[in-house]
Amino acid sequence: MKKRLFALMLAMSLVSAVLAGCAGGSKTENPGTDNAPTLKELNIGIAQDLDDSLDPHKNVAAGTREIMFNVFEGLMKPTSTGDLIPAVAESYTVSDDHLTYTFKLREGVKFHNGQTVTPDDVLYSYNRCMEDNAEIQVKLPANIDKVYVENGDICFQLTEPSNEFLSYLTVAIIPADYTEQDTKPVGTGPFKFVSHTAQDSVVMERFEEYWGESAKLDKVTFKIIENADNIVLSLQSGAVDLFAHLTTAQTSQLGAGFHVEAGTMNLVQALYLNNAVAPFDDVRVRQALCYAVDREAMIDLAFDGYGYPIGTSIYPAFGKYYDESLVNNYPHDVEKAKALLAEAGYPDGFAMSITVPSNYKPHMDTAEVLVQQLAEVGVTATIQPVEWETWLSDTYVGRQFESTVVGVDAANMTARSLLERFTSTAGNNFVNYNNAEYDTLYAAAQASFDDAEQIALYRQAAANLSENAANVYLQDMADLVAVRDGVEGLNFYPIYVLDLSTLDIAA
Amino acid sequence: MKKRNAYFVAGLILTGFLTAMILLGLFWTPYDPNAMDGAAKFLKPSLQHLMGTDGFGRDIFSRVLKGAGTTYGIAAATVAIGGICGTLIGALTGYFGGIVDDVLMRLGDVLTAFPSILLALVVISILGPGKTINVMIALGLVFIPSFARVTRTAFASLRDVNYIKSARLMGASSGRILWRHMLPNTWDVLLPALTIGFNNAALAEASMSYLCIGVTPPDASLGYMLSEAQGMFVRAPWYAISTGMTLVLMVFGMGLLGEGLQHRHGEVF
């Protein structure tokens, strides 16, 4: 009897000893708060690891570029209003024939490794993006004839004028003789890169020798939280202070101590249809699906009403190219959808599959709602969840799919980056849209360098996509950012970036 | 020995009840498990919604019924595939021994050294993801070595038993000896192994779906629902708890059944 009690007590004391050790240890946490109260540090949660090269010319992942925006700059730099301002360049001039751009370098701009930016660095950086190197993913447009240095200025000679040329000069400038960009990137931005631990964290510090207005935070640690189910937990536990791109299901759980700032995600979420396969090669079927889908209800159900319905492949932040009226082209109308289906030879509907990259929860949620809505017009849709990699190889490159729910974003603020992919010969035209009128409109827009005329042509092209129901356009998703009270200065951009330079912690 | 069988009875009642609910769920659920209702999001458990509703306003009880059915079906199929193939392999190698035995058992060792998640992932990738049947096949294959090992030991221990020897001397064919004389005598080992296998399969399915490499929406499975529920824990703790507890009870019932089976003939503890 005694022995038994002893054994029990031993077991219990062991457990409680370990537990007590844990409870005691918690006091030693909170690094930084006691030793230096003036140091401003922020922990930001990000849902995607920076799991590709950190070289700004090599990576393509939106999540990587979003963060590395703070480290790199080009001759020009985008602002939160969608304009371009000179960055590493101080100013520029354009020749009368619109064929020669001359950039005057800003004096004494420093790289994070202490070197001063020279014209050679600029030349190296832009030439690198014109070389024939499969590892370089950022490509400058083909209309650049040559880049050269003249009296310390950088000159671009174009073969034909282009309104969009300046947008491409946001390409990062990197030191010419530096070989470790892949893992230890060096740029000229307001924050310098300190470290990246795969699947764990990215650390950045303020760059003290930044040419422009200095950032307010001393240090930013990005915590990589890839499991979406852990996001709310990490905010509430205090592990992170700010988390962007949340769902309403997540933000609604935050409670006191946080506020939510809402912007837009700046992407075109749609049920993308493979226009080359039956029945989606029939415009009536595509239109029927557009009528069948109730965007407002979908946004209400899956996004608690946060989201901006769109009617074509241009999202609202594109301002001048965006035509609001296109949203109303296909009001929810079950009868009309059924009639169109019957006309197309499918009076009893048909079965289709919706391929969805399963790690993107919002798209998955959207697809789940769409399945319900399509059922009302007799279309039996089944979700086919795939890994992102499979989606890329089979759906995006291989074009082996019937329909898919994803969001397509813009690489820069040019209409081209959104609209080029629907021309019949585009390599990234994964929906196989093939419309002669569209091709003509797009080519005309590209050739035009009268601003007003170009805008009109692009808007016509966008309208063409809507009228022919190239895809079932859904929404530009709301970008909900959970922000701990006391953190301020968050700016939304019309492109997918998170600007740290204006963030601050209130005293 | 009466008390020992209390496990069996308790397990039978629990498993029977859950099986009945799951069978019911195949034909009827209080609500359509996939029907969304924007006006009924995150409702607390009540008489209308026994387990409340989730973030889409779907009835959790209906989803749990369906989800448990999926998990149950996958576990059963896994046991069937793994059990039949494993028993066959184990019986043959255990009975005949020799080089085939050596090679197959080494292969089993190698497969054990292979992370089961990776193995299942590979099989699923080959067969095509997102289909419940493929999850069954993948898990079934992953479970073959463990069944084979149990069966092999049981058959090998019987190989040199006198009555088997005499059957052999009397000219009985190997097939007949294996089927008529040995198999019935290995049930005591095989049946509990099957219940344990069932539980491991149910938990493996749940883990895989939790990692989003198993069953995927709109099909509900307990594992996938738990991963969803984790993200909603603050607002709807009942979601995670009711889903998790269903899984626990399912495995618990089967565990008791296995316990009872092991005690059928007395002094096995």
Added chain:
Amino acid sequence: MKYAAKRILVLLVTMVIVSFLAFAAFEVIGGDPATAILGTQATPERLEALREELGLNRPFLTRYAEWLLGFFTGDLGMSYQYRQPVLELLQSKLSVTLMLSFVSFILIVAVSIPLGLLSSRMVGKRLDGLHTAFNQLCMAVPPFFTGILLSYLFGITLKWFMPGNFPGLGNNFLGSLKYLFFAAISIAIPRIAMTVRMLRSIIVREMNQAYVRTAISRGNDRGQVLRNHVLKNALVPVVTFLAQTMAEIMAGSVVVEQVFGIPGLGRMLVSSVANRDYPVVETLVVILAFWVVLAGTVADLLNQRIDPRLRLGADA
């Protein structure tokens, strides 16, 4: 010595077979690192060019041979995904997973051995049935479910640790240990139940052996007999069982790492499979296989110490 040589051979052969199987699996699955790298920039032409650049167009066996050669000369290659040497990438992950496995293992041993002894004495007593049922219940609790409950209870309500903020073994060792402890509890609960059950049945079986009965009927103290004879005989299967547990914990920690957001090998395995980053996957698979074989070998060696009779069997 002959034994050691044999084990090392088994280890090497297993690792080669496993790595080959993993490599072959990638051939069958399809997809390649180039697709993952290019993302939405991918076009058939660009893919082809990048494959050429990365040497992915060469025949399957050539690439495997190259990897194997590198492996045996200590070069594990570069991750396609992270552009980092695999060794550098996995170092911290491996130590985290190892630490989690050790903490769980210690917890399992520390709790289950006393409980197992206690439980063996309850056989046939009044509450025995309930106890066995409770044991079964604990076995039925999936670690990720416990994990979800624990992280809310101890993380959010009690604030004993900060979920989502694993400090890192290098930065704050004690803090990391504390964090891992909660994950270890959820891994340990079903394992403890299994170990207790196993211990109990072995002890009871031994206690019913003729020699034990004789010893007790001769008037020896039950506890003494238990310590002097039974435990020694029971040790062999227990060591084997625990070694198997150790091997399984590591392979199984992937789910719990996910629940607690612990940057270990598990997540890396899933993501590198998804990205077809095969140098990383190969290394991970070899590490896990090594671990499984190692656990078996350690168990064998320990058992031979305990029971010298086993030594003959192994060498024969």
